[in-house]
Amino acid sequence: MKKVILSLVFVLATGMSFMNANVINGKEKDLQVQDCHDVYNRTRDFVYGMTGSLHIGITAAIAAEEACLNEEEELTMFID
């Protein structure tokens, strides 16, 4: 089973990832699509809670999830 050190990402609206913004420190974990869903949910709730705008929260979360999924592809390629 492929293992990676997973760093969940908090990403910028346009898709740039801030690596290690949300870190599961030092724990090895299988990288799964569900992790990016978690990034989506956490980003949405955090940004919504900071701005009071659901629209801004969801926009940031969509970008975060997309960047997370891209990150996952890169990690998979790297492991291969």
Added chain:
Amino acid sequence: MLCFSYNISAQKIKAGKIIYQYDVHEIVLDENDKNQNQNMVNQFTKSLKENRDKIKYELVFNEYESNYKIVKSIILENNKILNYAILITGGGEEVYSNLKEDVVLKEIEMFGEKFIIKSNSNKDWILTQETKIIGGYKCYKAILKQPQIQNNVKMPHVEAWYSPAIPISFGPKGYSNLPGLILQLKIGPIVYLATKIAINLKEKINVHKPNKGKVLSEKEFDKMMRGIDKRKS
């Protein structure tokens, strides 16, 4: 430094332009959220702080109408951290207010489509006697009454500092209906501060009213957003 171009006391204001900039305060997390979200908070704060001098917002108004939007000409670069700060501070929105008709129109572009979100202006303010001086003007604090929790998320505290010495009822982001210009608006950790005020006591100016896009009520837009959210999560 706050810059005023006129002494406006006891004169009727016909039009004007206000520039707002933002700052971000320290975010204090609940104990339960600390471990999970501290890094997210650090990045959020850092990206906003790094770009606070690059982003400006402009409020243009006449006697009854105002338009608030980002000053586009100052965006000279296209970096992603900057775009994030613009998104978070509301740069993707243009807000029109009409006090006479009690209407607020917020123009938003999503997925390549324009929407105009129609609502009423804020009226649920709690006026307090707390004061502070901003740019030489005595300002009073008002707190927005709103639900504490929405969609299972704790909403940010909203407070406005307005000056009765500048008797216009507009402010940033469509917040209005206070007995004076809002010189400072705090939404959660983000503070919007008037940094330049140009008041015109004679001329009447035209204020842009968004007219392109699908018109939705706040409720309809919220329902649409929750539909998108449901599909994503």
